[in-house]
Amino acid sequence: MATILIPTPLRQYAGGQSSVDATGASVSEVLASLTSQHPALKNHLYNDEGRLRSFVNIYVNDEDIRYLDKEKTAVAAADTLSIVPSIAGGVA
Secondary structure, three states: OEEEEOOHHHHHHOOOOOEEEEOOOEHHHHHHHHHHHOHHHHHHHEOOOOOEOOOEEEEEOOEEHHHOOHHHOEOOOOOEEEEEEOOOOOOO
16 A cells, blocks of 8 residues: 655645555555545545646655656555645745
């Protein structure tokens, strides 16, 4: 099983957990496993068309999937996926 690291803003939708183990051979399958375990996460990760939201970045072992095979990127059982939402902010 791959481990998915849940960012602090989304932990409330994952039962307060900082990480979740999920199965799948690709990023899309692992995320489907995650959202089946924690359905409330789905609306925060995917848009109404079922596509990964543009501000949600996924990394497999520190590699950005946008530069790999996107959601088709292969995932091994020992891999760690990180969900990194891009959030604007800062001091004006």
